[in-house]
Every structure is written in C-alpha cells, then in structure tokens.
Amino acid sequence: MSDLLVMRGIVKQFPGVRALDGVDLDVRAGEVHCLLGQNGAGKSTLIKILAGAHRPDEGTITLGGEEVRFANPIAAIKSGISTIYQELDLVDGLSVAENIFLGHEQAAYGFTRRGEMNKEASKLLGRLGHGEIRPTREVGRLSSAGKQIVSMARALSHETRLIVMDEPSAALAHDEVGNLFRVIRDLTAQGVAVVYISHRLEEIREIGDRVTVLKDGRTAAVGLPARETPTSTVVSLMTGRDVEYVFPQRPAPGSHEGRPEVLKVEGLTVAGHFADVSFSVREGEIVGLAGLVGSGRSEIVEAVYGARRPSTGRVVLSGETVRTGSTTRSVRLGMGLAPEERKSQALLMNESVGRNITIAGLGRYARFGWVDRRAEREAADRLVKTLDIRPPDSRRPIRTLSGGNQQKAVFARWLVEGRKLLLLDEPTRGVDVGARAELYAVIRRLADEGVGVLLVSSEVPEVLGLADRVLVLREGKVIHQSDARDLDESRVLDMIMEGSAL
Amino acid sequence: MTDARASGGGSQSTPPPVDEHARVEAAPGKGGGRPNGAGILGRVGEARHLGLVVALVLLAVVGLVTTPGSFATSSNLVSILALASTIGVITVGMTFVIIGGGIDLSVGAIMALASVWATTLATQSYGPWVMSICAILVGTGAGLLNGFLISYGRMVPFIATLAMLVAARGLAQRMSDRRTQLVQPDNNAIVELSTTRVLGLPLLVYIFAFVVIIGWIVLNRTTFGRRTYAVGGNPEAARLAGIDVRRHTMMLYALSGLCCGIAAVIIMARTTTGSSTHGDLYELDAIAAVIIGGTLLTGGRGTIIGSILGLLIFTLITNLFILNGLNTSDQLIAKGLIIVIAVLLQRRSLETRT
Ligand SMILES: Nc1ncnc2c1ncn2[C@@H]1O[C@H](COP(=O)(O)OP(=O)(O)OP(=O)(O)O)[C@@H](O)[C@H]1O
Ligand SMILES: [Mg+2]
Numbered sequence: 001m002s003d004l005l006v007m008r009g010i011v012k013q014f015p016g017v018r019a020l021d022g023v024d025l026d027v028r029a030g031e032v033h034c035l036l037g038q039n040g041a042g043k044s045t046l047i048k049i050l051a052g053a054h055r056p057d058e059g060t061i062t063l064g065g066e067e068v069r070f071a072n073p074i075a076a077i078k079s080g081i082s083t084i085y086q087e088l089d090l091v092d093g094l095s096v097a098e099n100i101f102l103g104h105e106q107a108a109y110g111f112t113r114r115g116e117m118n119k120e121a122s123k124l125l126g127r128l129g130h131g132e133i134r135p136t137r138e139v140g141r142l143s144s145a146g147k148q149i150v151s152m153a154r155a156l157s158h159e160t161r162l163i164v165m166d167e168p169s170a171a172l173a174h175d176e177v178g179n180l181f182r183v184i185r186d187l188t189a190q191g192v193a194v195v196y197i198s199h200r201l202e203e204i205r206e207i208g209d210r211v212t213v214l215k216d217g218r219t220a221a222v223g224l225p226a227r228e229t230p231t232s233t234v235v236s237l238m239t240g241r242d243v244e245y246v247f248p249q250r251p252a253p254g255s256h257e258g259r260p261e262v263l264k265v266e267g268l269t270v271a272g273h274f275a276d277v278s279f280s281v282r283e284g285e286i287v288g289l290a291g292l293v294g295s296g297r298s299e300i301v302e303a304v305y306g307a308r309r310p311s312t313g314r315v316v317l318s319g320e321t322v323r324t325g326s327t328t329r330s331v332r333l334g335m336g337l338a339p340e341e342r343k344s345q346a347l348l349m350n351e352s353v354g355r356n357i358t359i360a361g362l363g364r365y366a367r368f369g370w371v372d373r374r375a376e377r378e379a380a381d382r383l384v385k386t387l388d389i390r391p392p393d394s395r396r397p398i399r400t401l402s403g404g405n406q407q408k409a410v411f412a413r414w415l416v417e418g419r420k421l422l423l424l425d426e427p428t429r430g431v432d433v434g435a436r437a438e439l440y441a442v443i444r445r446l447a448d449e450g451v452g453v454l455l456v457s458s459e460v461p462e463v464l465g466l467a468d469r470v471l472v473l474r475e476g477k478v479i480h481q482s483d484a485r486d487l488d489e490s491r492v493l494d495m496i497m498e499g500s501a502l
Numbered sequence: 503m504t505d506a507r508a509s510g511g512g513s514q515s516t517p518p519p520v521d522e523h524a525r526v527e528a529a530p531g532k533g534g535g536r537p538n539g540a541g542i543l544g545r546v547g548e549a550r551h552l553g554l555v556v557a558l559v560l561l562a563v564v565g566l567v568t569t570p571g572s573f574a575t576s577s578n579l580v581s582i583l584a585l586a587s588t589i590g591v592i593t594v595g596m597t598f599v600i601i602g603g604g605i606d607l608s609v610g611a612i613m614a615l616a617s618v619w620a621t622t623l624a625t626q627s628y629g630p631w632v633m634s635i636c637a638i639l640v641g642t643g644a645g646l647l648n649g650f651l652i653s654y655g656r657m658v659p660f661i662a663t664l665a666m667l668v669a670a671r672g673l674a675q676r677m678s679d680r681r682t683q684l685v686q687p688d689n690n691a692i693v694e695l696s697t698t699r700v701l702g703l704p705l706l707v708y709i710f711a712f713v714v715i716i717g718w719i720v721l722n723r724t725t726f727g728r729r730t731y732a733v734g735g736n737p738e739a740a741r742l743a744g745i746d747v748r749r750h751t752m753m754l755y756a757l758s759g760l761c762c763g764i765a766a767v768i769i770m771a772r773t774t775t776g777s778s779t780h781g782d783l784y785e786l787d788a789i790a791a792v793i794i795g796g797t798l799l800t801g802g803r804g805t806i807i808g809s810i811l812g813l814l815i816f817t818l819i820t821n822l823f824i825l826n827g828l829n830t831s832d833q834l835i836a837k838g839l840i841i842v843i844a845v846l847l848q849r850r851s852l853e854t855r856t
Binding site for chain 1: 724726
C-alpha cells in the first residue's frame with residue numbers, strides 16, 4: 001500500500017536545542033498512526049512542521065506522492081492537513097461557530113452567513129457527541145474540555161485527508177475519549193489518516209494501527225504494530241530504559257485517622273456547578289476527586305482555593321476560614337493550586353522557566369520587596385533538577401519548553417516549604433510515562449511530610465493508585481466516599497457514569 | 503523507584519544548551535530567535551535597544567548637519583533634556599501601567615490639575631515644600647481613583663482614564679478660572695529647580711534621572727515589578743498564583759498618578775506657572791514613547807530604558823523641527839511615521855521568534 005504522507009530526514013534547530021535531528025514518518029491512508037515519545041522528544045515540533053506552523057531546516061515532506069513545502073498553516077490546510085494543537089488556540093471572545101469556521105467563514109458578498117455557520121457547527125458538534133454545546137456560545141465561557149471539543153470540531157470542518165491530533169485526550173475524561181474514538185473510526189473508515197499523539201499507552205492500544213517512536217529528536221522505531229508490541233518494548237524505546245508504571249507505596253489504611261484536619265469543607269455549593277459538598281483532608285492524606293468533566297471537580301477545587309465564590313458553605317484551612325475571592329490570602333494560609341489549564345491559567349508565557357516557578361512564592365526570596373535574585377535562581381535551579389525539567393536551564397523562556405515540561409514547571413511552583421494543602425488539578429496532564437512515576441513519588445513524599453493533597457484527575461487509575469481516599473462525583477454531588485483500596489476502576493466508572501447517556 | 507529514575511535520567515542525553523553562559527534573562531521574554539544558540543537571545547534583546555540608540559544617533563547627526571550652528575550648543579542640549587524631563591517622568595509611570603496590561607490617558611490632565619492645585623494662592627501661602635507635596639498628593643490621589651474605578655469598579659482602563667482626563671481638566675479650569683496662575687516670588691525655590699544648575703544641568707534633569715533610576719530598580723529588582731509583568735502577561739495566572747491582581751492594578755495607576763504629580767512640579771519650575779492647559783496631549787507622547795521603546799501594548803513585556811530612549815527620540819525630533827524652522831504639522835506627520843515604523847519592526851521581531 002502506498003503511503004499518504006512521507007516525511008524524511010526532518011531537522012529542526014531551535015536556539016540551543018536541536019528539536020528534530022533527522023526524523024522519518026510514514027502514514028498510510030485510513031490508518032491511525034500513533035506518535036510516541038517522552039516530553040521534549042519532538043512530537044509537537046514534528047506535527048507543527050507538518051501543519052506549516054514551523055519550517056524545517058532540512059528534510060522533505062511528500063503528500064500523496066507529491067513533494068510539498070508549506071509556507072504557512074493555511075497552505076497545509078489547503079492541501080488537506082488539519083491539526084488539533086496541544087495548546088488550545090481558540091479565540092475566547094468569539095462564539096463557538098465563529099471559532100470553528102475561523103479563517104474559512106461561510107460568507108456571501110463579504111457578509112458571514114451566521115445561520116448557516118451555526119447550523120453546520122451544530123452538526124459537527126453533534127458528530128462529536130456534543131450537540132448540547134450551543135454554537136452561539138462564547139468560547140471563553142466553556143470548560144477546557146469544551147474548548148478541546150470545539151478545536152476538534154474546527155479540525156473536522158475542513159476537507160481533510162489527514163488529521164493530526166496532539167494530545168487531544170489530555171483534557172478529556174473517560175466518556176469523552178470514547179466519543180473521540182468513535183469519530184476517529186468514522187474518519188478512518190472514510191480513508192482519512194489520523195496522526196495521534198498521547199502519553200496514555202492504553203489509548204494507543206485501543207485506537208492505534210501503527211506506532212512511530214521518537215527519542216531525543218530522532219526516530220527510535222517506525223511502523224510498529226500498535227496492538228501487538230508489548231508495552232515494555234514501547235516504553236524502553238521511548239526512554240531508553242525500563243520504567244515501571246507504578247504508584248508509590250501508600251501508608252496503611254486508617255493511618256491518617258487521628259491526624260488533624262488540614263482542610264474542612266462544609267456544605268459548599270456553587271450554583272450551577274455543585275451542591276452541598278462536604279469533606280475533609282487530613283495532614284499527610286491524599287484525597288482524590290473522581291468524576292466526569294462537568295461533574296464539578298475543578299469548580300470544587302477553585303472554590304476551596306477562594307478563586308470562585310460559593311453560594312453557600314464554608315472552607316476551613318487548619319482552623320481558619322478561607323475568605324472567598326482572595327487567592328492571596330489562601331496562599332498566605334498555606335494553600336497552593338496547580339490549575340487545570342496550564343496555558344491560560346498558570347503560565348507566564350513571556351517569562352523564563354525560573355520566574356514561572358518562583359512567581360507564587362516571590363516573597364520568600366525577597367526582603368522588603370527587594371528580590372534576592374541569587375536565592376531565587378538557586379531555588380528555581382533546584383526545582384528544575386528535582387522534577388527533571390528539560391532542557392535543564394531555568395533561564396530559558398518557558399514558551400520554548402515542550403508541553404509536558406511546562407506542566408512540570410506549573411507543579412514546581414508549589415514545591416516550597418510552608419504548604420499545608422496542595423490542590424492539584426490534572427497535575428500530570430501531558431506528562432510522559434516515566435516522568436509521571438516521578439511526579440507521583442514527589443506528591444507522595446510531600447504527603448509523607450505532612451502536606452494534605454486534593455487531587456483531581458480524569459484518569460481513574462491515577463486517582464485510585466495515588467490517593468488514600470476517593471470522593472466520587474456525579475453531576476455536582478458527592479455520591480460515594482471511601483478508601484481508595486476498596487474501589488476498582490470499573491466500579492468507579494460505573495458510579496460516575498450511572499444515569500448518563502452511555 | 504526514585505533511584506531508578508535518577509540514574510536513568512543521568513545517563514540520558516538531552517541536547518545540551520549550546521552556550522552555558524547564555525543570558526536569556528537579560529532579555530526578559532524578548533526572544534527574537536535565530537537558530538544560533540541560546541546566547542543570541544540575550545544579544546537580540548540588547549540589539550533592540552541598540553536599534554533605538556542608532557535611531558537617536560542618526561537624529562543627532564541630522565541635527566549636526568542641518569543646523570550645525572545651533573544643535574550642538576549646550577543651551578540646546580539642556581533645553582532638550584528639560585523638555586524630556588516633564589514627559590519623561592510621566593513615561594516612567596506609563597511604562598508600569600502598560601506593562602501591567604493597562605493604559606492611562608489621563609496623565610496630562612492630572613499633571614495640569616496638580617499644577618493648578620499647587621499654585622492656588624491658598625496653597626502657595628504655605629511655601630514651596632507644601633506646593634510640591636500638594637502636587638504629588640493630588641496626582642497620586644487622582645491615580646488612585648483611576649485605579650479604584652478600574653480594579654474594583656471593573657471599568658475598562660481606556661474609559662476610566664478617559665473620564666478622568668475630561669474631569670481633571672474641567673476641575674483644573676474651575677479651580678483656576680481658566681487663568682494661568684503664577685508661582686509667587688516667595689516660592690521661587692520651585693523655579694530654581696530649573697534655573698539652578700549642577701554640572702551644567704538644571705536640577706530638574708536630576709529629578710528626571712532619579713525617577714528613571716528608581717523606576718528601573720522597582721521594575722527589575724522588586725517583587726512589585728515582577729508582579730507587574732505577571733499581572734500584565736496573564737492576569738488569571740497571576741491571580742491563581744496568589745497575587746492580588748486588583749490591588750496591584752490599583753497601585754499601578756496610583757504610581758502613574760504619582761509620576762504626574764512629580765511632573766507637575768517640573769512643569770511649574772519650567773514655566774513658573776500652574777495652568778489647566780499644561781500637558782495637553784502629553785498622554786499621546788508618553789504612550790508613543792513607551793510603544794516605540796518596545797513595550798507591548800497588551801502587557802507583560804517592556805523596559806524602562808526602551809521607553810526613555812523612545813521619549814528622547816521623540817523630543818529630539820521636536821527639537822530638530824523647531825531648529826530647522828519647519829512647521830508643527832510636519833512634525834506631527836514625522837512622529838506618526840516613527841510610531842508606525844517602530845511597531846512594524848516590533849511585529850517583525852515577534853514573528854521571527856517561532
Ligand atoms: N520555539 C521553541 N524555541 C526553542 N526550543 C523549542 C521551541 N519549541 C520547542 N522547543 C524545544 O524542542 C524540543 C521538542 O519539543 P516538543 O514540543 O516537540 O516536544 P514534545 O515531544 O511535543 O513533548 P511533550 O510530550 O512534552 O509535549 C524541546 O526540547 C523543546 O524545549
Ligand atoms: Mg508536545
């Protein structure tokens with residue numbers, strides 16, 4: 001069978017980093033081709049080259065037998081390649097439909113045809129299983145999963161031969177991933193090829209046909225069969241060593257019993273999101289929140305942090321009531337939040353890695369407002385090392401880091417002394433298998449030092465494996481609460497999806 | 503398990519940064535990036551200011567060629583600096599506001615109001631010190647009000663400060679009855695700021711230099727400055743990182759108002775008057791200087807040095823037009839062109855950074 005896309009010897013040099021050093025990629029029509037590799041391996045760079053967003057320094061791209069050279073993203077779209085980028089690239093102020101048809105608005109005599117655009121948009125969203133998202137809604141008001149779905153609809157709105165998806169599932173919960181896979185199967189049945197990037201290996205098994213592995217900007221393996229290749233082989237190709245995808249040792253059940261409560265939440269309600277939520281987190285305990293997107297997980301975390309105003313209820317941190325609307329006070333009381341969406345909620349894109357890490361605790365490197373830059377730099381360097389952020393240089397602009405490494409920097413921000421409670425909303429989003437195990441270990445170590453942790457994750461195994469206690473949420477209510485060891489994945493999935501359409 | 507990771511990590515090779523001593527930091531987020539090693543990042547950052555310096559030198563050469571007799575005289579250079587001092591102090595405040603993601607249209611009007619308030623007979627009866635303090639308090643107070651409306655009243659900065667522009671000028675006219683108020687002979691100490699010279703330069707130039715230095719230090723070396731970049735670059739991220747974005751924003755406008763108050767003292771010294779017509783369109787010059795200096799109007803990036811260089815370029819153009827006897831309309835056209843060129847160059851340096 002002839003290949004739809006052939007990339008040969010692609011090289012891309014960034015200042016100080018050779019992101020791609022001779023990469024090959026072959027994609028056939030109608031297949032799902034998975035691209036695997038550690039954080040910073042060069043996956044996103046490769047697909048940006050394919051999408052015309054970067055120009056390669058060397059190498060050739062052949063599409064349908066013809067050599068192509070894309071001067072810009074529009075040229076790539078015109079040749080039938082559409083891309084869902086790792087970082088959302090929607091315009092917050094525009095409506096859902098306007099975003100979907102951005103750049104190829106349906107127009108007559110220069111006037112956009114709103115009615116038709118809205119209808120088309122509805123159809124696309126319906127295909128993705130989200131007919132309920134109104135096309136006229138402003139994108140800025142959607143959750144990050146909602147935004148992810150809109151950017152998928154955008155990719156589907158073009159005539160395409162090849163769709164590239166850079167970690168599309170990172171922002172999606174279990175049921176959403178199911179929808180995504182259905183759409184992918186539709187597409188491939190019509191002969192469209194899909195390039196799929198994900199750090200979740202079980203997804204690769206489920207949807208993938210063949211796998212290409214990147215390591216340090218080189219191709220480590222081409223065209224492996226996605227279902228038959230053993231996980232250990234894939235992982236060692238990616239990392240060059242064996243990683244066990246394991247969770248750190250948990251303290252014995254009930255060992256938190258007598259310890260003081262760091263966090264106490266009583267009858268917390270945010271109208272329209274969740275109602276009457278009560279729970280507590282003890283010193284040294286990791287409490288996980290499991291639930292679908294839209295079940296109120298992130299909103300609970302934000303309300304606890306004081307970033308969102310509750311309608312009723314109370315949040316108490318080590319005996320002190322948390323004032324809503326003042327994150328400054330929450331931080332002073334010893335909380336820290338690693339938010340769900342790194343680009344819009346956490347990162348300062350114009351600044352260096354180091355400054356992104358230290359911004360939350362700047363006061364601790366300062367006297368009378370005067371920043372001790374040496375102390376600051378040393379702290380940043382130490383954290384870069386602890387979390388193995390690559391490249392290991394805290395002075396590099398953060399926007400030049402790969403997605404997974406940016407995520408680690410967001411987490412690093414709160415690895416400072418004096419934290420009593422960490423709120424981690426999808427802390428491992430986009431982080432590779434090996435680094436994930438390392439993050440888990442760090443989180444557990446913090447807990448062992450006495451920090452309370454509230455963990456939100458779309459990945460049920462992550463919640464079950466890392467947390468001591470789990471709260472299961474459905475439609476804004478806590479429907480179950482128990483020790484994590486008493487639950488298994490299928491039971492939790494049953495609970496969170498009960499009554500939903502699936 | 504931790505061990506396994508650590509040793510594995512050690513043996514792994516990531517392409518090392520080419521230049522260990524790369525001072526990426528020297529170019530806060532400047533990052534033009536030709537693919538030539540991290541060191542270039544720092545150099546491009548400096549090169550941006552270099553462009554401004556080159557423009558300044560070129561203008562000076564033009565001055566030397568077209569008006570050799572009058573340009574390079576010490577009295578002309580002093581008048582350039584004195585002219586730059588007034589707007590320069592305002593520009594420092596404006597730089598903070600714009601880096602913090604806002605804009606302040608009311609600077610000229612606030613300065614006028616402060617100058618009028620400080621030169622009323624009632625205020626003047628307390629002597630020069632009280633006059634200066636009065637000007638500074640009026641400026642800071644008006645700025646604080648701006649900040650309050652913007653952060654807690656959730657008004658758009660453009661609108662809130664536009665309202666302040668109109669209202670402050672109106673109040674200044676009311677207080678002065680539209681008359682120019684002279685600084686009384688008793689309070690000549692104020693005027694001496696412009697007549698007394700140290701090392702050939704009037705005292706007010708030192709005030710300007712002092713404000714610039716303090717501004718630079720605050721922006722680059724203090725938590726306040728660093729948070730300003732964060733608040734302007736990504737307010738939501740700043741808020742979630744525990745920064746009190748509203749209070750910070752309010753402080754930024756207060757700071758801008760404070761600078762207007764200082765500028766009012768300088769303008770009283772230069773003109774020996776307080777007047778509701780002082781500082782007309784200063785907001786445009788200050789904003790233009792900040793933009794030419796490379797500060798992003800969307801916030802999160804910028805430097806004081808750039809703004810000051812931008813301002814000097816503007817002042818020099820004014821000076822050259824006057825020396826050459828050209829009319830002010832042409833001067834405005836030239837300034838407009840400069841803004842366009844500067845912004846286009848900025849755009850290019852942003853684009854090459856992918
Ligand atoms: N604009 C840029 N300037 C400089 N370096 C960059 C730039 N973009 C990416 N890099 C570097 O190129 C390398 C590859 O990054 P890339 O984003 O392709 O990784 P990735 O495989 O997508 O990782 P992840 O799984 O974390 O998303 C990284 O070392 C990154 O730091
Ligand atoms: Mg990536």
